[in-house]
Structures are given as structure tokens and as C-alpha cells.
Amino acid sequence: MRDLENDGLRELISTFSKTIFELNAFQDQLRKILVSNDAYQNNYLARGRMLDFASRYCSVIIEAVNGLNKKTILSKGLQRFVDYLHNYQESEKFLTLKTSVDDLKKELSTVHYCMLIKNGAIRVRKYENQPDISVDVRELFARFQQGNVQEYRHKLTEEPRAEHVEAAVLKLVATCYPNVFSDLNDFCMRNLEFIDPVIAQFSREVHFYLSWLGFIAPLKERGLPFCYPRLTSGADRLYDLNFFDLALAKSLGSENKPVTNDFTLEPPERILVVTGPNQGGKTTYARAFGQIHYLASLGLCVPGKEASLLLFDQIYTHFEREEDLSSLNGKLQDDLERLYDILSHATSKSLIVINEIFSSTTLSDAILLGNHMMDAIVKIGCPAICVTFIDELAIYGKETVSMMSTVDENDPTIRTFQIVRKPPDGLAYALHIASKYHLTYAQLSARLKQKM
Structure with a gap:
């Protein structure tokens, strides 16, 4: 990941992997044909494409080796891959x-032929030094040219617009040059799978790391910190200092940044x-806590400016979910069964994330179970x-650290989204929220009196 943060190396690896990935897909399609x-x-047009893809493959291997020789690579993984490419x-x-x-491209370069198109029919024969009419046409019209003129010629794509016509023409050409096209047939049969499987696998897997860097690039531009823990x-x-939730950061768009928090x-x-x-x-804080540990286990940089994280064996989560009406289990029973499953399998190297458990029972029972x-x-x-809503926990x-979500000192209805290390105060600020929306007892009574 650190190596791929180098713009030059990342661009080289990205171009290489993308090309190999595309060629591998094309090879699979053509092999079936x-x-x-x-x-x-199954015609000479398809076989010609196989030759073109093989030629492009050879070129991209050579270009990659030459380009990687000029780059400084520190990671053992990429060093081993570069060594593999050299070998x-x-x-x-x-x-x-x-x-x-x-050799085959050199052979095919000797193929020259003429086409006679007349009354909807095409006849093909070898080229026999007939004059090139296009030269005469250019000379004829050159006398009318007055200074620089606008270019109206249109560059045609390599992909044919009428494949059946091209394929039929090539079939006729092959009768004029049987040895050359026989060599083309042999080449295709010998090289149905010319792409090395290790190189193909690398081109698929490295996209994960490249995609991650592409995903976090706009977040970095907004000033959000990332680090290698x-x-x-x-x-x-x-x-982890100044970490944040990735899903929230992405959803806020380019104009806003999420509030960052710490944990120790x-x-x-x-x-x-x-x-x-x-x-x-x-x-959101709990979700981000799980995110950073999971991302770190993959070797990725994580949200935060500095971090030390657990290399866990499993992450176990318990988030509230909608009650399943198809079963006869109540929400509390579902919570207990899920929690029992987690606690039965977790080890000292596991990570547990629990969100709002036991909310369906009485406070006294919730404290006991908690x-x-x-x-x-x-x-x-x-x-x-x-x-949790249970302050006693x-x-x-x-072994426990009390963290609290805070509100604005001047207006308790405003959430700061800062999670700080402090003892629980037992305040839900429900009265302030009710007052903000004119739903206190006094406000409701006054409104009802006006209606009477």
C-alpha cells in the first residue's frame, strides 16, 4: 500500500493490471470461439484478433519490466512480483x-491483395503491382489546394462494422496465401491460453488496493487523516486518534467533513x-471502531492520524435488527441467543461490537443482563x-472506559457528535428536545387552550 501511494508506480501498475485484465477477458471469449x-x-478475423492480443500482451510485459526497473520498490510482495516478471x-x-x-506478423505483412467490388459481389486476387490510384488522386487535387484547410478525414476504429464481410474477404485471401494462414491457425491452437496465470491473478487482486486508494483520495483532499497503524x-x-466513519464521510459529499473522534x-x-x-x-462511533480494525487487518491505511490496533482473529457484532415475525421468539430472546453465540465463540484475540442491546426489557432486567x-x-x-443506554455498565x-456523546454547552438540543472520555451523567436532554419542537406539557396545554 505504501509503495502504491507513489503516483508514478501506481499509474504504471494500474495501466499494466488493467491491460492484462482486459486481455484475459478477451482471451477467454476468443478461446471459446x-x-x-x-x-x-470461428473465422480468420477471430484468429487475427488472437494474434493481436498476444502481441499486445508481449509488449505490455516488456514495458512493465522496463518501467518497474526504474522504480524504487520497498514492499516484499511487489519485489517478488517484479522478480517473477523478470524471470x-x-x-x-x-x-x-x-x-x-x-514471425507470424512478419509473414502476414507480406500479404497483399486486390478486391474487385461489382454488382454486390467481391472478388479477391493477389496484388500484382497494379498502380496505386490514391497517389494519382492526391496529385490531381493537390493543384487546387490554397493554403491550410480543415481536416475532414475521420479516423475509423479498429473494430469492424461489418464483421461478416471482413471475415468472408479474409477467407478468400487465405486461399491466395494458404501457408501464411495455416501458420495463423497453428499459432492460435498452440496459444489458446497465452496469459500466465500468476500474472492474471495479480492483475485481478491488485485492483483491490488500487480501488482503495482511489476511494480515499477525495477524502484525503478534504483534509481527512489516514495512517498505517x-x-x-x-x-x-x-x-486511534482522529478516526471517523467512512460511510458517513462518503455520504456527506465534498462540502462537509465528519466529526473525528479518539479512543484509547x-x-x-x-x-x-x-x-x-x-x-x-x-x-456511528461503534461502527467506525469496527471499520478501522477490519481495514487494518487487510493491510490498508485507516482513518486517523495515528493508531495502534488489534490484529484480531474474528470480529463479532450485535446491532439491532427488525424482529422476525415468522418466528415465535421475542426481541429479548433474539438478543440473548445472538449474544450467547458471540460469547461462545469469541477468544482473547477477537473483537466485539455491541450496539443498544436489551432495549426491549425493563431497566432493572437490562442492568442485570448487562x-x-x-x-x-x-x-x-x-x-x-x-x-448502551445503561449508565451502570x-x-x-x-476494564471499562466510559465514553459519552456530548451536546452544545449553550444549546443542549444541538449534538456535537464528539465522543469524549467522561463518566455517564444520565442526561437524555429529552425536555430540551421537546421544548425545541414545542411539545412540552406547558406548550401543549397552551395550544389546546387556544383551540378551545
């Missing part, structure tokens, strides 16, 4: 293919418990984050 019994499609370019397989392509497999200090877990701290008023960014859940997570010893013990 060339081994079929469909005479309409492949010098291999007997590639040299044989390149020689066959060059330190990865740990033990109970070390975990943190100093041993023996292992569990973040996030409380605070609704619509304050708690769920404490049992915390006991189990602490016993497992894995890092976790729990978004935030002060469970030395």
Missing part, C-alpha cells in the same frame, strides 16, 4: 510466444462503554465496544 464448431464466428520475460515460454508472434496481537495499548485503551482497560443522548453519534454480559467479556479478555470496573 476458436474451439467451437460455429463457422460464422517470466526471460523464460522459454515467453520467448517462444514472442518469437512466434513476431501499528498492529498488535496481545493486550497492548490500543488507540490502556491495559487493563479492554471495553469502551458509550452512553449519552440519542442521535449523538454513538452508533452485568452478566460484561462478566463474560471480561473473562474472555478481548477488546470490545458497547453502545460504564462504571462496571477497571
Whole structure:
């Protein structure tokens, strides 16, 4: 990933992988045609394309090796691939293919023919030094030219507009040059799969990394930070400074930036418990916590200016979902069954993300069940984050860190979306929100009196 952040190297790898990917797709299509019994499609036009693709493949391999020789590459993965390309370019397989392509193209360059088109019929014969009429035409009209004129000639694409006509003409030409076209047939049958499978696999897989850099480029332009985290497999200090939720950042468009937040877990701290008023960014915070760990496990740069993250074995999540009416289970039972499954499989190297659990039961039962859940997570010893309305979980013990979503000091109805390290205050600011929308008891009573 670090190597691919170099613009020159990324452009070279991107062009190479895209070309190989396209050629591989074309090769698959043509191979099916060339081994079929469909005479309409299996013709010299298709075989000529196979030669063109093989020629393009040889050129792109050579260009890639020459270009990569001029680049500084630090990653072992890319270094090994460059070494593989060097060895492949010098291999007997590639040299044989390149020689066959060059020889066949040289043979085909000797093919010259004439066409006589008359009354809807085409006749083909070898070229026998007939005069080139186009030369006479240019000389004739040159005398009328007065200075520079506008160019009206249109460049035709390589892809034919009337394939059946071209294929029929080539079939007639082949009768005039049987040896050359026999060599073309042999070449195609010998090289139905000329693309090296390792190179084809690289061209597919490297697109993931290139796509990631393309995805985050506009976010970086908006000033959002990304970093390569330190990865740990033990109970070390975990943190990320100024991280954010990628889905939210993408949805805000180019004009706005998401609020960034921090988290820190100093041993023996292992569990973040996030409380605070609704619509304050708690769920987004938990989602981002899982995102950065997953992205880091893939070797990608993650949101944040500095981070140290767990190299986990599994991520287990419990987010609220709609009740399944097809079963007889209630929401609480569903929560408990899902949680039991998570706690049964999680290890000390797992990551657990829990969002608003036990919201369907009474507060006393939710506290009781929540404490049992915390006991189990602490016993497992894995890092976790729990978004909850149960303030008591935030002060469970030395393993927990209380985080709170905050509101504007001057206007409690305004959410700052900042999640800070502080004890829970038990405030939902419901009265302030009701007042903002004129829904307090006093406001409703006054409106009703006006109607009476």
C-alpha cells in the first residue's frame, strides 16, 4: 500500500493490471470461439484478433519490466512480483510466444491483395503491382489546394462494422496465401491460453488496493487523516486518534467533513462503554471502531492520524435488527441467543461490537443482563465496544472506559457528535428536545387552550 501511494508506480501498475485484465477477458471469449464448431464466428478475423492480443500482451510485459526497473520498490510482495516478471520475460515460454508472434506478423505483412467490388459481389486476387490510384488522386487535387484547410478525414476504429464481410474477404485471401494462414491457425491452437496465470491473478487482486486508494483520495483532499497503524496481537495499548466513519464521510459529499473522534485503551482497560443522548453519534462511533480494525487487518491505511490496533482473529457484532415475525421468539430472546453465540465463540484475540442491546426489557432486567454480559467479556479478555443506554455498565470496573456523546454547552438540543472520555451523567436532554419542537406539557396545554 505504501509503495502504491507513489503516483508514478501506481499509474504504471494500474495501466499494466488493467491491460492484462482486459486481455484475459478477451482471451477467454476468443478461446471459446476458436474451439467451437460455429463457422460464422470461428473465422480468420477471430484468429487475427488472437494474434493481436498476444502481441499486445508481449509488449505490455516488456514495458512493465522496463518501467518497474526504474522504480524504487520497498514492499516484499511487489519485489517478488517484479522478480517473477523478470524471470517470466526471460523464460522459454515467453520467448517462444514472442518469437512466434513476431514471425507470424512478419509473414502476414507480406500479404497483399486486390478486391474487385461489382454488382454486390467481391472478388479477391493477389496484388500484382497494379498502380496505386490514391497517389494519382492526391496529385490531381493537390493543384487546387490554397493554403491550410480543415481536416475532414475521420479516423475509423479498429473494430469492424461489418464483421461478416471482413471475415468472408479474409477467407478468400487465405486461399491466395494458404501457408501464411495455416501458420495463423497453428499459432492460435498452440496459444489458446497465452496469459500466465500468476500474472492474471495479480492483475485481478491488485485492483483491490488500487480501488482503495482511489476511494480515499477525495477524502484525503478534504483534509481527512489516514495512517498505517501499528498492529498488535496481545493486550497492548490500543488507540486511534482522529478516526471517523467512512460511510458517513462518503455520504456527506465534498462540502462537509465528519466529526473525528479518539479512543484509547490502556491495559487493563479492554471495553469502551458509550452512553449519552440519542442521535449523538454513538452508533456511528461503534461502527467506525469496527471499520478501522477490519481495514487494518487487510493491510490498508485507516482513518486517523495515528493508531495502534488489534490484529484480531474474528470480529463479532450485535446491532439491532427488525424482529422476525415468522418466528415465535421475542426481541429479548433474539438478543440473548445472538449474544450467547458471540460469547461462545469469541477468544482473547477477537473483537466485539455491541450496539443498544436489551432495549426491549425493563431497566432493572437490562442492568442485570448487562452485568452478566460484561462478566463474560471480561473473562474472555478481548477488546470490545458497547453502545448502551445503561449508565451502570460504564462504571462496571477497571476494564471499562466510559465514553459519552456530548451536546452544545449553550444549546443542549444541538449534538456535537464528539465522543469524549467522561463518566455517564444520565442526561437524555429529552425536555430540551421537546421544548425545541414545542411539545412540552406547558406548550401543549397552551395550544389546546387556544383551540378551545
